[in-house]
Amino acid sequence: xxxCVCPSPAVDVTYDVARLSVGATVRVxxxxxxxxxxxxxxxxxxxxIGEPVHVxxxxxxxxxxxFAAGLAAxxxxxxxxxxxxxxxSTVTVVADDGTTTVLSEPAAVDCWDxxxxxxxxxxxxxxxxxxxxxxxxxxxxxxxxxxVEIARAAGRPVVVDTSGPALLAALAAGPTVVKxxxxxxAEIAGVADGSAPVAAAGRLAASSGAxxxxxxxxxxxxxxTAGPAGERAWHGRPAAPLAGNPTGAGDAAVAGIAxxxxxxxxxxxxxxxxxxxxxxLGAAAVLSxxxxxxxxxxxxxxxxxxxxxxxxxxx
Amino acid sequence: xxxCVCPSPAVDVTYDVARLSVGATVRVxxxxxxxxxxxxxxxxxxxxIGEPVHVxxxxxxxxxxxFAAGLAAxxxxxxxxxxxxxxxSTVTVVADDGTTTVLSEPAAVDCWDxxxxxxxxxxxxxxxxxxxxxxxxxxxxxxxxxxVEIARAAGRPVVVDTSGPALLAALAAGPTVVKxxxxxxAEIAGVADGSAPVAAAGRLAASSGAxxxxxxxxxxxxxxTAGPAGERAWHGRPAAPLAGNPTGAGDAAVAGIAxxxxxxxxxxxxxxxxxxxxxxLGAAAVLSxxxxxxxxxxxxxxxxxxxxxxxxxxx
Numbered sequence: 332x333x334x335c336v337c338p339s340p341a342v343d344v345t346y347d348v349a350r351l352s353v354g355a356t357v358r359v360x361x362x363x364x365x366x367x368x369x370x371x372x373x374x375x376x377x378x379x380i381g382e383p384v385h386v387x388x389x390x391x392x393x394x395x396x397x398f399a400a401g402l403a404a405x406x407x408x409x410x411x412x413x414x415x416x417x418x419x420s421t422v423t424v425v426a427d428d429g430t431t432t433v434l435s436e437p438a439a440v441d442c443w444d445x446x447x448x449x450x451x452x453x454x455x456x457x458x459x460x461x462x463x464x465x466x467x468x469x470x471x472x473x474x475x476x477x478x479v480e481i482a483r484a485a486g487r488p489v490v491v492d493t494s495g496p497a498l499l500a501a502l503a504a505g506p507t508v509v510k511x512x513x514x515x516x517a518e519i520a521g522v523a524d525g526s527a528p529v530a531a532a533g534r535l536a537a538s539s540g541a542x543x544x545x546x547x548x549x550x551x552x553x554x555x556t557a558g559p560a561g562e563r564a565w566h567g568r569p570a571a572p573l574a575g576n577p578t579g580a581g582d583a584a585v586a587g588i589a590x591x592x593x594x595x596x597x598x599x600x601x602x603x604x605x606x607x608x609x610x611x612l613g614a615a616a617v618l619s620x621x622x623x624x625x626x627x628x629x630x631x632x633x634x635x636x637x638x639x640x641x642x643x644x645x646x
Numbered sequence: 647x648x649x650c651v652c653p654s655p656a657v658d659v660t661y662d663v664a665r666l667s668v669g670a671t672v673r674v675x676x677x678x679x680x681x682x683x684x685x686x687x688x689x690x691x692x693x694x695i696g697e698p699v700h701v702x703x704x705x706x707x708x709x710x711x712x713f714a715a716g717l718a719a720x721x722x723x724x725x726x727x728x729x730x731x732x733x734x735s736t737v738t739v740v741a742d743d744g745t746t747t748v749l750s751e752p753a754a755v756d757c758w759d760x761x762x763x764x765x766x767x768x769x770x771x772x773x774x775x776x777x778x779x780x781x782x783x784x785x786x787x788x789x790x791x792x793x794v795e796i797a798r799a800a801g802r803p804v805v806v807d808t809s810g811p812a813l814l815a816a817l818a819a820g821p822t823v824v825k826x827x828x829x830x831x832a833e834i835a836g837v838a839d840g841s842a843p844v845a846a847a848g849r850l851a852a853s854s855g856a857x858x859x860x861x862x863x864x865x866x867x868x869x870x871t872a873g874p875a876g877e878r879a880w881h882g883r884p885a886a887p888l889a890g891n892p893t894g895a896g897d898a899a900v901a902g903i904a905x906x907x908x909x910x911x912x913x914x915x916x917x918x919x920x921x922x923x924x925x926x927l928g929a930a931a932v933l934s935x936x937x938x939x940x941x942x943x944x945x946x947x948x949x950x951x952x953x954x955x956x957x958x959x960x961x
Contacts, residue, residue, distance in 0.1 A: 354747055357749050436674045
């Protein structure tokens with residue numbers, strides 16, 4: 332199975348409103364609630380396409396109970412570690428005028444040691460480990476790095492999708508794949524915002540040894556590796572440019588990376604099939620009417636249509 | 647005790663943010679959660695000043711469990727009727743730039759018959775009945791009117807604070823006191839928005855037979871009655887004009903009305919002490935740093951300072 336480590340789970344609440352006016356009292360016309368957090372979104376996508384998954388997350392309070400019930404209703408296996416910090420919520424306000432506003436509560440845990448022990452136990456049964464999301468308050472800065480070390484010690488490929496100091500620490504521990512977003516990539520690689528994602532990903536691959544996957548938005552994604560012969564890069568492109576809701580496409584791409592690694596533990600280098608899976612699942616998510624969902628038919632269509640070619644020049 | 651009938655309870659969530667920008671992802675810096683809904687706010691104020699209260703509300707889902715736990719932690723006695731509709735939330739976004747934006751989920755119940763039976767049982771132990779809040783989906787239009795009828799049949803004074811058709815139906819059943827807000831008053835009395843609250847309240851008192859209490863904002867409140875000798879009106883004024891947070895002052899004023907009726911079942915006419923209590927508790931709420939809270943010292947100060955005089959001319 333694919334172990335999805337979710338240090339910052341959430342109950343994701345979506346409010347439909349006519350218009351969000353700052354300073355007003357706004358009537359919510361529809362409320363939807365579901366378990367969220369980046370690693371949970373990854374697990375939901377994998378579960379939807381029939382991949383075996385297991386979610387590890389801290390839970391607390393009544394929101395934690397709701398989170399647990401939501402995953403149980405989906406049929407997603409879980410290991411939930413009790414925390415005295417209530418599970419956070421996010422509120423996404425979708426207005427009829429086309430705006431989407433996200434209110435994101437801070438995440439906190441007080442059970443990091445128990446979570447770490449659970450990773451150690453579960454990794455023995457995992458084919459791939461995914462660690463994804465924000466570092467919660469109460470977890471050490473090297474929490475993601477620790478997950479990477481545990482996975483490596485067990486010989487499991489490990490994918491990391493986080494940001495800031497947590498990502499830097501994880502990179503030093505040697506993850507198999509990282510998927511920074513454009514802002515992170517620019518910041519870490521020290522290039523101007525979004526100017527040259529391939530060069531930035533290549534530089535990051537060279538400095539870390541990880542395979543670096545970077546989104547190019549509607550144009551697909553690139554994957555960069557670095558070896559004795561230098562840096563190499565591949566571009567995966569959907570069959571047609573995509574129009575739809577990009578929310579959740581990044582988590583779906585991570586699901587694709589994990590799927591590829593489960594089917595071939597060496598898929599990270601060269602990352603041709605890995606990129607095909609990442610682009611196909613990301614594209615299937617964009618085409619879904621519900622943010623971050625995919626259906627098997629969209630996925631199969633996209634998988635057949637994605638083209639991957641190696642780029643001649645990484646810089 | 648004072649029975650507070652809360653057909654639309656809520657978990658009131660407050661988010662502190664630097665700025666609420668529509669279309670952005672906004673980091674929440676602080677989250678507070680507490681049980682809410684208008685009748686619960688009334689009960690909280692009464693409980694804080696030592697009046698015996700009892701909350702009757704439907705509850706459902708994990709938010710219902712949180713609502714119940716919150717009231718238990720406050721030490722407020724409750725009768726909670728299970729509903730398969732999850733208890734709603736409200737999200738109030740307070741920004742550092744001074745704006746307050748409220749996202750209000752719709753309320754729904756599927757247990758109205760059980761709630762009505764609970765009112766009938768509890769009213770025997772009540773000195774006063776307060777029915778306050780929005781009419782939830784799933785309750786009949788005459789739900790508030792039914793509460794009024796049950797209270798009247800048992801000889802209990804009953805205070806209603808609601809709006810729209812629910813208020814119109816309740817007025818026809820003969821409540822002791824109603825407290826419409828300015829918009830409601832203007833609409834029901836058929837006068838231009840806020841132009842003449844005393845005249846509008848007087849007209850409403852004449853047509854319904856109820857004592858009508860209307861807020862004048864920082865200038866206190868008026869109470870109007872109608873009898874064989876015509877309409878009469880009193881103005882209750884705080885000792886000094888108030889500056890503070892008016893959120894929750896209306897519910898605190900209703901608490902004052904209920905307190906007066908508990909200490910004297912005939913306080914509604916002439917409503918001198920009733921108005922004194924309403925203005926003092928409303929003022930104490932405005933002075934509180936937490937919306938809708940009051941402390942006993944503020945309340946005692948305000949109670950000593952409020953002046954009430956009869957107006958010579960209601961029209």
